[in-house]
Amino acid sequence: MTLPFRRVAIVGVGLLGGSLGLALRKRDRTVHVRGVGRSVERLELARRIGAIHEFELERRDALADRDLVVLATPIEHILATLGALGRLAPGAVVTDVGSTKRAISARAREALPSGVAFVGGHPLAGKEAAGVEHGDPDLFVGAPYVLCSEAGDALGRMSTLVEGLGARPVILTPEEHDRAAAWISHLPQLLSTGLAEVVRNQTGEPAKLAALAGSGFRDMVRLAGSPYAVWKGIFETNADNIDHALASFVSEIESLRRELRRPEIERTFERANGFYRTYRAKA
Amino acid sequence: MTLPFRRVAIVGVGLLGGSLGLALRKRDRTVHVRGVGRSVERLELARRIGAIHEFELERRDALADRDLVVLATPIEHILATLGALGRLAPGAVVTDVGSTKRAISARAREALPSGVAFVGGHPLAGKEAAGVEHGDPDLFVGAPYVLCSEAGDALGRMSTLVEGLGARPVILTPEEHDRAAAWISHLPQLLSTGLAEVVRNQTGEPAKLAALAGSGFRDMVRLAGSPYAVWKGIFETNADNIDHALASFVSEIESLRRELRRPEIERTFERANGFYRTYRAKA
Numbered sequence: 001m002t003l004p005f006r007r008v009a010i011v012g013v014g015l016l017g018g019s020l021g022l023a024l025r026k027r028d029r030t031v032h033v034r035g036v037g038r039s040v041e042r043l044e045l046a047r048r049i050g051a052i053h054e055f056e057l058e059r060r061d062a063l064a065d066r067d068l069v070v071l072a073t074p075i076e077h078i079l080a081t082l083g084a085l086g087r088l089a090p091g092a093v094v095t096d097v098g099s100t101k102r103a104i105s106a107r108a109r110e111a112l113p114s115g116v117a118f119v120g121g122h123p124l125a126g127k128e129a130a131g132v133e134h135g136d137p138d139l140f141v142g143a144p145y146v147l148c149s150e151a152g153d154a155l156g157r158m159s160t161l162v163e164g165l166g167a168r169p170v171i172l173t174p175e176e177h178d179r180a181a182a183w184i185s186h187l188p189q190l191l192s193t194g195l196a197e198v199v200r201n202q203t204g205e206p207a208k209l210a211a212l213a214g215s216g217f218r219d220m221v222r223l224a225g226s227p228y229a230v231w232k233g234i235f236e237t238n239a240d241n242i243d244h245a246l247a248s249f250v251s252e253i254e255s256l257r258r259e260l261r262r263p264e265i266e267r268t269f270e271r272a273n274g275f276y277r278t279y280r281a282k283a
Numbered sequence: 284m285t286l287p288f289r290r291v292a293i294v295g296v297g298l299l300g301g302s303l304g305l306a307l308r309k310r311d312r313t314v315h316v317r318g319v320g321r322s323v324e325r326l327e328l329a330r331r332i333g334a335i336h337e338f339e340l341e342r343r344d345a346l347a348d349r350d351l352v353v354l355a356t357p358i359e360h361i362l363a364t365l366g367a368l369g370r371l372a373p374g375a376v377v378t379d380v381g382s383t384k385r386a387i388s389a390r391a392r393e394a395l396p397s398g399v400a401f402v403g404g405h406p407l408a409g410k411e412a413a414g415v416e417h418g419d420p421d422l423f424v425g426a427p428y429v430l431c432s433e434a435g436d437a438l439g440r441m442s443t444l445v446e447g448l449g450a451r452p453v454i455l456t457p458e459e460h461d462r463a464a465a466w467i468s469h470l471p472q473l474l475s476t477g478l479a480e481v482v483r484n485q486t487g488e489p490a491k492l493a494a495l496a497g498s499g500f501r502d503m504v505r506l507a508g509s510p511y512a513v514w515k516g517i518f519e520t521n522a523d524n525i526d527h528a529l530a531s532f533v534s535e536i537e538s539l540r541r542e543l544r545r546p547e548i549e550r551t552f553e554r555a556n557g558f559y560r561t562y563r564a565k566a
Contacts, residue, residue, distance in 0.1 A: 143497070146495065170495060180495050181495070184482065184492050184496045184497075185495075185496075185500065187478070188499050188500050191474050191478060191503060191536075192499075194536055194539055195470070196562075197555055198532050200555075202466055202531065210561070210565040211427050211453050212453060213407075214468065219503070221471075221559060222502055222559075223502070223503070224556065224559045225560070227556065228548070228552035245481070246539065246540050250533050252480050253533050253536075260518055265511070265518065266515070268476065269514065270511065272476040272479035273511075275480070275482070275504075276504060276508040279496070
């Protein structure tokens with residue numbers, strides 16, 4: 001397979017950046033991948049693993065010969081980096097893998113020179129372990145991969161790239177992405193965190209409770225194990241949508257409390273069953 | 284292995300009752316198992332599968348020669364049946380597999396004759412499919428199995444039975460059980476149902492949302508597929524505890540909303556992470 005970029009830089013070679021490097025090299029042996037970062041030790045590890053051909057420490061002009069620059073650091077760092085990418089090749093495409101898209105897209109519009117296109121990206125793939133040592137060339141296979149950009153040549157090439165990695169491109173505006181992500185990612189996370197908090201608070205006997213918990217509880221509390229570092233930038237850049245989703249959820253819980261002793265709750269279960277069936281059929 | 288009961292009746296030979304019959308017969312080939320129910324067709328299927336040796340339709344004296352009677356029907360039916368078990372052998376033990384324990388234990392105290400002991404039971408095992416045709420002799424292996432009774436001979440024999448099935452007996456009062464179940468089973472169910480409802484309500488584009496949903500959403504919404512039939516009797520017999528858990532959860536969500544733009548949320552995540560680690564270590 002020939003991917004639509006020849007010289008790629010990955011800024012931040014952790015789990016996502018490293019997996020991307022492995023995936024690019026697995027799919028197209030003629031692509032050249034340069035890692036850019038701050039830790040020689042981590043970059044050297046990424047090179048030994050085969051996620052990148054070579055590396056540079058963050059410095060001006062480390063990206064000047066690249067036709068694709070992938071920002072794969074936390075959201076806060078992506079926002080800070082966009083204004084300091086140094087010289088970029090005319091016609092180059094810049095993308096990112098951040099979990100929110102409005103703030104990053106706005107910052108890219110301000111910061112990038114006119115000859116360089118920005119296509120926001122968000123691969124909905126990951127695993128619990130962090131670091132390039134857990135990188136997986138097939139991490140993106142079958143996963144949705146959101147792309148945010150005006151239609152155009154750069155978006156077309158990024159769609160081809162994403163399909164080349166085995167992922168499913170989903171084209172959204174940054175506003176659509178952040179609203180949807182609040183409902184299907186950020187709200188579920190906070191429900192799981194909240195569940196852990198109330199169960200922790202309500203009893204002096206966590207051992208007895210844990211002994212009783214079945215697979216339902218296990219699924220519902222798994223996200224409560226997510227580290228805050230992943231969420232800090234998300235809360236900073238999507239608080240309005242998340243607050244709206246949480247407020248709607250509170251209304252829903254109050255409605256369930258009213259229905260708890262009434263026959264209406266059967267219809268609510270049937271609607272939720274129907275949603276679940278539709279979701280599973282499409283997912 | 285010799286189990287501490289010789290002649291068992293299972294009233295209601297569905298997934299749980301059928302799995303119990305298969306498990307008893309696998310562990311102790313000398314135990315005799317009689318199925319009791321209302322559908323000859325289903326009972327005949329249970330017999331062919333090997334979950335029971337023989338069956339009787341529900342009638343007076345179908346249990347008179349049994350030293351263990353297991354009520355494995357929905358909660359509503361267990362409550363109705365406890366007063367209509369007909370003649371029971373002196374020294375017989377009656378147990379059940381219902382998901383709440385206060386109402387059933389109280390009803391058993393009223394309804395059973397003095398020579399018969401009641402030990403409430405709740406195996407925290409199951410699967411999504413219903414019916415004896417999905418029965419599994421190892422369904423209870425490694426699962427917690429709550430027993431509710433005063434200490435005594437009947438409780439001791441039930442604990443031995445439960446261990447014989449490979450499950451872990453957890454001794455609780457009915458009040459402790461129902462309170463704990465509200466937190467670790469009934470609250471998670473309603474959070475999942477509520478999540479399905481709000482996501483369904485908030486968008487005309489479920490296909491786009493489903494395409495974006497990752498494994499976190501999938502886990503959090505799985506319980507929303509549970510059929511209401513399983514939950515009806517639980518809501519009818521544990522609404523007070525569930526309402527309290529839902530109200531506490533609303534307070535927690537309101538607290539998370541306040542913290543969303545503040546540094547305090549980092550501590551909340553750390554506490555939830557800690558709870559999750561402790562829970563996983565014990566589960």
